[in-house]
Amino acid sequence: xxxxxxxxxxxxxxxxxxxxxxxxxxxxxxxxxxxxxxxxxxxxxxxxxxxxxxxxxxxxxxxxxxxxxxxxxxxxxxxxxxxxxxxxxxxxxxxxxxxxxxxxxxxxxxxxxxxxxxxxxxxxxxxxxxxxxxxxxxxxxxxxxxxxxxxxxxxxxxxxxxxxxxxxxxxxxxxxxxxxxxxxxxxxxxxxxxxxxxxxxxxxxxxxxxxxxxxxxxxxxxxxxxxxxxxxxxxxxxxxxxxxxxxxxxxxxxxxxxxxxxxxxxxxxxxxxxxxxxxxxxxxxxxxxxxxxxxxxxxxxxxxxxxxxxxxxxxxxxxxxxxxxxxxxxxxxxxxxxxxxxxxxxxxxxxxxxxxxxxxxxxxxxxxxxxxxxxxxxxxxxxxxxxxxxxxxxxxxxxxxxxxxxxxxxxxxxxxxxxxxxxxxxxxxxxxxxxxxxxxxxxxxxxxxxxxxxxxxxxxxxxxxxxxxxxxxxxxxxxxxxxxxxxxxxxxxxxxxxxxxxxxxxxxxxxxxxxxxxxxxxxxxxxxxxxxxxxxxxxxxxxxxxxxxxxxxxxxxxxxxxxxxxxxxxxxxxxxxxxxxxxxxxxxxxxxxxxxxxxxxxxxxxxxxxxxxxxxxxxxxxxxxxxxxxxxxxxxxxxxxxxxxxxxxxxxxxxxxxxxxxxxxxxxxxxxxxxxxxxxxxxxxxxxxxxxxxxxxxxxxxxxxxxxxxxxxxxxxxxxxxxxxxxxxxxxxxxxxxxxxxxxxxxxxxxxxxxxxxxxxxxxxxxxxxxxxxxxxxxxxxxxxxxxxxxxxxxxxxxxxxxxxxxxxxxxxxxxxxxxxxxxxxxxxxxxxxxxxxxxxxx
RNA sequence: GCCGAAGUGGCGGAAUGGCAGACGCAGCAGACUCAAAAUCUGCCGAGGGCAACCUCGUGAGGGUUCGAAUCCCUCCUUCGGCACCA
Numbered sequence: 001x002x003x004x005x006x007x008x009x010x011x012x013x014x015x016x017x018x019x020x021x022x023x024x025x026x027x028x029x030x031x032x033x034x035x036x037x038x039x040x041x042x043x044x045x046x047x048x049x050x051x052x053x054x055x056x057x058x059x060x061x062x063x064x065x066x067x068x069x070x071x072x073x074x075x076x077x078x079x080x081x082x083x084x085x086x087x088x089x090x091x092x093x094x095x096x097x098x099x100x101x102x103x104x105x106x107x108x109x110x111x112x113x114x115x116x117x118x119x120x121x122x123x124x125x126x127x128x129x130x131x132x133x134x135x136x137x138x139x140x141x142x143x144x145x146x147x148x149x150x151x152x153x154x155x156x157x158x159x160x161x162x163x164x165x166x167x168x169x170x171x172x173x174x175x176x177x178x179x180x181x182x183x184x185x186x187x188x189x190x191x192x193x194x195x196x197x198x199x200x201x202x203x204x205x206x207x208x209x210x211x212x213x214x215x216x217x218x219x220x221x222x223x224x225x226x227x228x229x230x231x232x233x234x235x236x237x238x239x240x241x242x243x244x245x246x247x248x249x250x251x252x253x254x255x256x257x258x259x260x261x262x263x264x265x266x267x268x269x270x271x272x273x274x275x276x277x278x279x280x281x282x283x284x285x286x287x288x289x290x291x292x293x294x295x296x297x298x299x300x301x302x303x304x305x306x307x308x309x310x311x312x313x314x315x316x317x318x319x320x321x322x323x324x325x326x327x328x329x330x331x332x333x334x335x336x337x338x339x340x341x342x343x344x345x346x347x348x349x350x351x352x353x354x355x356x357x358x359x360x361x362x363x364x365x366x367x368x369x370x371x372x373x374x375x376x377x378x379x380x381x382x383x384x385x386x387x388x389x390x391x392x393x394x395x396x397x398x399x400x401x402x403x404x405x406x407x408x409x410x411x412x413x414x415x416x417x418x419x420x421x422x423x424x425x426x427x428x429x430x431x432x433x434x435x436x437x438x439x440x441x442x443x444x445x446x447x448x449x450x451x452x453x454x455x456x457x458x459x460x461x462x463x464x465x466x467x468x469x470x471x472x473x474x475x476x477x478x479x480x481x482x483x484x485x486x487x488x489x490x491x492x493x494x495x496x497x498x499x500x501x502x503x504x505x506x507x508x509x510x511x512x513x514x515x516x517x518x519x520x521x522x523x524x525x526x527x528x529x530x531x532x533x534x535x536x537x538x539x540x541x542x543x544x545x546x547x548x549x550x551x552x553x554x555x556x557x558x559x560x561x562x563x564x565x566x567x568x569x570x571x572x573x574x575x576x577x578x579x580x581x582x583x584x585x586x587x588x589x590x591x592x593x594x595x596x597x598x599x600x601x602x603x604x605x606x607x608x609x610x611x612x613x614x615x616x617x618x619x620x621x622x623x624x625x626x627x628x629x630x631x632x633x634x635x636x637x638x639x640x641x642x643x644x645x646x647x648x649x650x651x652x653x654x655x656x657x658x659x660x661x662x663x664x665x666x667x668x669x670x671x672x673x674x675x676x677x678x679x680x681x682x683x684x685x686x687x688x689x690x691x692x693x694x695x696x697x698x699x700x701x702x703x704x705x706x707x708x709x710x711x712x713x714x715x716x717x718x719x720x721x722x723x724x725x726x727x728x729x730x731x732x733x734x735x736x737x738x739x740x741x742x743x744x745x746x747x748x749x750x751x752x753x754x755x756x757x758x759x760x761x762x763x764x765x766x767x768x769x770x771x772x773x774x775x776x777x778x779x780x781x782x783x784x785x786x787x788x789x790x791x792x793x794x795x796x797x798x799x800x801x802x803x804x805x806x807x808x809x810x811x812x813x814x815x816x817x818x819x820x821x822x823x824x825x826x827x828x829x830x831x832x833x834x835x836x837x838x839x840x841x842x843x
Numbered sequence: 844g845c846c847g848a849a850g851u852g853g854c855g856g857a858a859u860g861g862c863a864g865a866c867g868c869a870g871c872a873g874a875c876u877c878a879a880a881a882u883c884u885g886c887c888g889a890g891g892g893c894a895a896c897c898u899c900g901u902g903a904g905g906g907u908u909c910g911a912a913u914c915c916c917u918c919c920u921u922c923g924g925c926a927c928c929a
Binding site for chain 2: 213214215216218219221222223225227229253254255256257268311313336337338339340342343344345347348349350351355356357358428430548549551552634635636637640641642643645647648650651652654655657658661704705707708709710711712715784785786788789790791792793796828829830831833836837839840841
């Protein structure tokens with residue numbers, strides 16, 4: 001007998017134990033069926049999962065379960081991105097070691113994941129702070145070092161007094177993304193990855209990723225920021241004696257508007273341009289420059305990033321001139337507050353007539369404004385002295401280039417520059433090299449040692465991992481505990497055997513997460529980060545599910561690492577797409593990308609720090625994991641944000657209780673008959689309709705409507721069961737409910753198993769073959785059609801589905817209500833859309 | 844400023860050129876109950892009408908079409924990304 005109550009607690013723990021015992025979700029490497037790699041971005045183990053996490057992970061789980069039932073060999077792994085600041089902060093706050101703290105968080109997160117019945121293959125779990133994992137993160141660092149992709153660079157970094165060095169995408173409006181402290185600029189020597197060397201590859205690769213949304217591809221494109229232009233060198237004879245070896249006495253600019261070169265009336269450079277001090281020295285303005293540079297740095301922080309453009313343009317005339325190579329004119333050089341040193345060459349040829357910023361500056365300092373571009377047709381309509389004209393057009397006052405349009409002028413000018421050795425065509429990227437180092441404890445130590453005699457030396461691979469010390473000393477939190485640990489720093493120089501000092505920086509966690517999807521293919525390998533053939537068996541990832549906050553950072557770094565490893569000959573990833581809809585990928589890791597929406601509660605993003613979380617444990621206790629999962633889907637489209645609502649959760653709980661009650665009633669019904677009456681036939685039709693609809697919705701990731709269709713199916717079955725009550729058709733309802741169990745399985749897997757078993761299904765529901773439908777069964781005998789007259793519905797007719805067009809139109813004209821609207825009118829046009837509607841146009 | 848996404852009942856949303864509001868929530872009325880909870884049944888965009896029905900209605904305005912939430916143009920609002928990018 002089926003119990004009266006839907007006891008979700010007992011059901012859920014029972015089936016979780018069953019799945020674990022049977023190893024149901026373990027992915028096998030040499031399974032002959034087609035593979036499907038379903039990856040969800042692994043979390044930072046915050047220690048307590050909330051409804052927002054559930055919403056995120058339920059999506060990939062439904063997809064994994066669905067395709068598993070469609071007989072794919074699905075790999076759906078999970079792990080923890082466990083290095084990083086929060087553990088360190090918790091350790092400081094609670095006076096405990098980060099490793100101890102994070103172990104507890106990982107254990108609890110894993111328990112909570114299991115409580116929700118996610119179909120993860122836990123035998124592949126990776127934890128980035130585990131030496132068995134970060135050993136290989138360090139190995140990859142050394143590999144990239146060997147490839148010449150990692151170098152030491154004196155860079156100006158974003159420095160947060162709390163959190164040390166921050167990446168550009170960790171700085172929000174001049175403040176730290178984690179603690180809101182103001183960020184200052186500081187010079188520091190850092191390990192840098194030459195991501196810019198891959199700028200073109202990373203950009204072009206986006207064209208081969210139709211399985212990504214345009215939004216993310218556009219964001220990456222903008223982030224890489226390719227612009228096509230020209231390099232031009234302006235000689236500065238006065239500094240010939242001053243510049244250090246290896247530097248030429250010239251200023252090189254990057255411009256996208258070389259056609260305006262004859263309108264250049266001064267040179268604008270960043271106050272911290274590499275040659276600025278020599279220029280100031282030559283011009284006798286060294287002291288003023290120092291003052292000006294300091295002012296600009298302070299001003300930049302005051303204004304923040306948001307309204308930098310509103311800043312009044314200021315500058316310092318350095319007192320030296322440079323020479324325009326095209327006409328030999330000498331132009332004054334200014335250090336300005338509007339040219340930044342980290343884009344292009346840090347120097348700009350200023351053309352006030354045709355650039356708004358240069359125009360504003362020229363007006364401020366009384367510099368010449370020259371018109372060198374006019375519209376292609378006719379004469380110029382703006383007063384160039386009042387307003388810059390940035391439109392492209394045709395050159396005037398430009399010597400031999402007069403009359404040329406932009407493409408012609410650029411081509412000829414580039415060619416001339418190249419001939420003179422003064423520049424030429426150039427591509428510039430906004431993307432910058434990737435700063436690998438963090439001055440923190442809780443990360444993978446950078447496997448480099450410094451020897452006074454031999455300089456920086458890589459740690460030999462055999463000595464990996466370079467493990468963190470057991471104890472972190474947080475008595476002085478302004479520096480990394482590693483920098484305080486003299487004993488840990490002691491090392492032997494691999495080159496000369498003398499004493500050396502370990503690098504006390506740890507790697508950015510973006511590096512740890514930039515290759516975990518490769519490790520999942522071969523998680524226990526102790527000889528290498530992964531075996532190429534195992535990666536080749538699983539990559540590329542077919543579905544990658546995660547938040548859009550990683551649209552550039554994580555995804556770009558992962559693509560970079562994959563491309564670089566591909567170039568190193570360590571990877572092959574050419575598996576065909578399981579649906580044969582997308583191109584094969586040569587060096588891209590993620591075939592399809594799905595970004596879920598964010599979960600809000602009370603108008604704010606659900607997060608621990610905001611204190612508006614709905615705890616995953618509370619939900620599971622109160623309603624059960626199945627109910628919570630169901631609402632996470634049902635609330636709206638998966639790619640849109642969701643406001644968490646308690647009453648909505650109750651609605652989903654009610655649905656499951658109704659399913660349970662109907663199953664109970666059907667199983668308690670006695671008579672079983674082979675006859676198939678009208679009600680039985682209707683139930684069968686309803687089943688085919690539900691299977692067809694849910695299948696299509698799952699293929700298209702429309703989970704909310706997939707659940708609505710299951711609710712409709714249940715509504716129909718309930719109403720049919722009421723009509724059938726006391727008759728002998730419970731057999732038909734048993735098969736109807738078996739199908740419902742299967743449809744429910746990707747969403748509410750525990751109740752699905754329970755019903756499946758009680759209804760007499762073979763084996764596990766989640767292992768069963770996804771139900772099929774017969775398209776013939778979706779076709780009804782008759783169909784009701786609306787009849788429109790001039791676009792408004794004026795009547796309804798019921799006709800045979802297969803009826804011929806003339807018969808349908810005749811029936812429409814014959815309809816009583818329609819006839820009324822036709823009185824005294826002339827029908828000028830008749831349209832029949834089969835199965836949809838009839839339209840009459842009258843005059 | 845540039846790029847991207849979105850705007851539909853009281854609410855979450857459905858419909859992507861063909862009956863606007865599926866499904867759910869909330870609300871109202873009723874049944875069961877001593878009562879409540881749970882459950883079940885019915886109603887549920889606005890205005891008009893006793894009613895059958897009629898008119899209006901998908902951020903605003905225009906357009907294409909027999910027919911537009913859906914396609915095109917202009918504008919407004921909200922959210923996300925980038926930003927003195929030369």
